[in-house]
Amino acid sequence: MSSGVQAMAPQALEVRGLSKSFGGIHAVKDVSFDVRPGEIVGLIGPNGAGKTTCFNLITGFYTPSAGEVRFGGTPVTGRKPFQMAQMGIVRSFQKTNILKSLTVFENVLTGHYLEARQPLWRTFFPGRAVRRTEHSVRESACRIIQTMGLTHRIDTPASSLSCGELRLLEVSIALAAKPEILMLDEPAAGLNSQEARTFGEVLKSLRGSIVRSILVVEHNMNLVMSVSDRVVVMHFGQKLAEGSPAEIQGDAQVIEAYLGGGKKG
Numbered sequence: 001m002s003s004g005v006q007a008m009a010p011q012a013l014e015v016r017g018l019s020k021s022f023g024g025i026h027a028v029k030d031v032s033f034d035v036r037p038g039e040i041v042g043l044i045g046p047n048g049a050g051k052t053t054c055f056n057l058i059t060g061f062y063t064p065s066a067g068e069v070r071f072g073g074t075p076v077t078g079r080k081p082f083q084m085a086q087m088g089i090v091r092s093f094q095k096t097n098i099l100k101s102l103t104v105f106e107n108v109l110t111g112h113y114l115e116a117r118q119p120l121w122r123t124f125f126p127g128r129a130v131r132r133t134e135h136s137v138r139e140s141a142c143r144i145i146q147t148m149g150l151t152h153r154i155d156t157p158a159s160s161l162s163c164g165e166l167r168l169l170e171v172s173i174a175l176a177a178k179p180e181i182l183m184l185d186e187p188a189a190g191l192n193s194q195e196a197r198t199f200g201e202v203l204k205s206l207r208g209s210i211v212r213s214i215l216v217v218e219h220n221m222n223l224v225m226s227v228s229d230r231v232v233v234m235h236f237g238q239k240l241a242e243g244s245p246a247e248i249q250g251d252a253q254v255i256e257a258y259l260g261g262g263k264k265g
């Protein structure tokens, strides 16, 4: 769908020895894993395992206490979130990026800010280049909305969407930034099992068409196990296991971590 994305060289995300302490709490401790081009990787773990902190470290919202993040072989540790987004590492936010009074189309348009930025003078003297950008941004928004199955809601204010549709809109807005790797933090929160299944199918359809790879933090085990090529399990800030969904589901240490640690989801 996005020819821009497809034209890019594939980039792997490499996380090496990542650590973050808050006072005396080791929220993330020496965590390493890769997301290879074309993969969907699930990042799971019981409550407080360090998943969100890990996400915030990778996307530049936190600075690591130690360790490195590389993207396509380039060290990107410590870069700001907008710099990460410009490189193609884009995360979704739970609800916070949705403007409820705007329609689905308008919300997805706002997600194109990286592409649509213009110098101020161009706002007053829009030339052909500005109109071309506007046209391509509107086309891109329509394509994303169609891919996400929201075309029938394109002119609906976000305030009227169901919970499942809001989740799809959150991902749509992230897609507007043209990610190479899309990072989703609990994208299925609040969905019932049917909505989560539909959501999973949409996610699988994105990979290789509109984004190269996906890293997803999620408590809904059915969803994670059905969409992921590989699963990384965190526990008490550290990586406990890594493997295929089948391997992870049969891993005694993982089962113990969930059963012993207060399972969520």
Ligand SMILES: Nc1ncnc2c1ncn2[C@@H]1O[C@H](COP(=O)(O)OP(=O)(O)OP(=O)(O)O)[C@@H](O)[C@H]1O
Pocket (backbone or CB within 6 Å): 022, 025, 026, 027, 045, 046, 047, 048, 049, 050, 051, 052, 053, 054
């Ligand atoms: N800003 C912060 N200041 C202090 N402690 C923090 C901060 N952020 C996270 N922590 C602590 O770090 C640990 C890991 O938290 P984190 O939110 O990363 O876990 P999680 O796996 O995402 O949990 P959940 O599944 O419940 O969202 C927890 O003990 C948490 O209390």
